[in-house]
Amino acid sequence: MANQPKRTTTKSSPRKKPAQKSRGRKPAKGSTFKKSLLIVLGVFLMIAMVVFGYFLGRQDRIHAQRPKTQTFKQDTKESTKKLLEGLSKIKTETPREKQEVAVQKTPKEEKKTSTRPLFPKEVNHEKVVTKAEVPKAKITHHKIASDSMQKPKLVIIIDDVSTSSQLKDIQATGIKITPSIFPPSQRSGASHRLARGLEHYMIHLPMESGTAQFNRQAKTLMTNFDQEEIEARVKELRILFPTARYINNHTGSVFTDNYVEMRTLYRALRKEGFVFVDSRTIASTKVPMIAEEFGDTYVARDTFIDNEQTVPYIHRQLQKAVKKAKKRGYAIAIGHPHPMTMKALSSAAAILNEVELVYLDELYQ
Secondary structure, eight states, rough: OHHHHHHHHHHHHHHHHHHHHHHHHHHHHHHHHHHHHHHHHHHHHHHHHHHHHHHHHHHHHHHHHHHHHHHHHHHHHHHHHHHHHHHHHHHHOOOOOOOOOHHHHSSSHHTTTSSSOOHHHHHHHGGGGOGSOOOOOOOOOOOOOOOOOSEEEEEEEEEEEEHHHHHHHHHTTTOOEEEEEEOOOSSSGGGGGGGGGOOOOEEHHHHSSSSSSGOOSTTTBBBTTHHHHHHHHHHHHHOOOOOOEEEEEETTTTTOOOOHHHHHHHHHHHTTTTTTEESSSSTOOOOHHHHTTTTTEEEEOOESSSSSSOHHHHHHHHHHHHHHHHHHHEEEEEOOOHHHHHHHHOOOOOHTSEEOOOOOHHHBO
């Protein structure tokens, strides 16, 4: 009986040991969790501080940059003003000064021509000239081919010619009309062949307009073309139309108003033996002053005759052209190959009887 309590004690002691071990593990897990939580909170606070500091620094940078931007704009205006003043001095040199430069720099062979070369000063600065710097040109005109005129002379040009049927309609009027033929395009891939055998004709060259839909025609000259592209196009025109002398613009309000691009084209045309006839699709065209700079006379349209497609309107426009011719001795009118235009021209004998109709190359020397 005395041994029984001892056995009970030895049996209960192993049961207490697992309980002690389990109590030792719980405190270890709790401390690890707390440490992890503190680390996460610490990282979160650091990120929040970095983000907050970034936004504060960004606001400071924005405020610090504002005065610098304004100063840059002011400096740019001052430098631009100085540049324009320098360029205006170059452009205002007298014709006598230009003539002296030409005598020094121009070879003897070039003096025989009726035009003068491009001067070195103009070449160096032509790509930075703005509209405000371009001087107003004194517009002069070609001499009339005949010194003694019994009647004023009128030239009628029909633009947009691209098919043989249009050319036949023009010829069917029985009057002297100068057709202006499109280079090959989507309208007609062989329009240049219309010029074969023609003694009197000209080229109607598509040039950039302010209306996008008018700039879709093949090889329309754009103001973003460089000098090589423009010169290549002009050389191509000379190959397509080997006997052509005159070229006028189709649309072209943007291109002819761009001094630098129009000057590049004008020089390339002269090199290939072309004379540019300004259709005057914009009042601020730069062709008059460019022609003056090259020593050429300015050839341009006086009247559009068929902006409205009615016979009475076209007759009224023809009367305006005749009035201009009687006042100045000659005039240039431009129309298009519309059936109504052909009808109006065929029935305008009474109006046109007051002038002598001539082809363009018969009017100018």
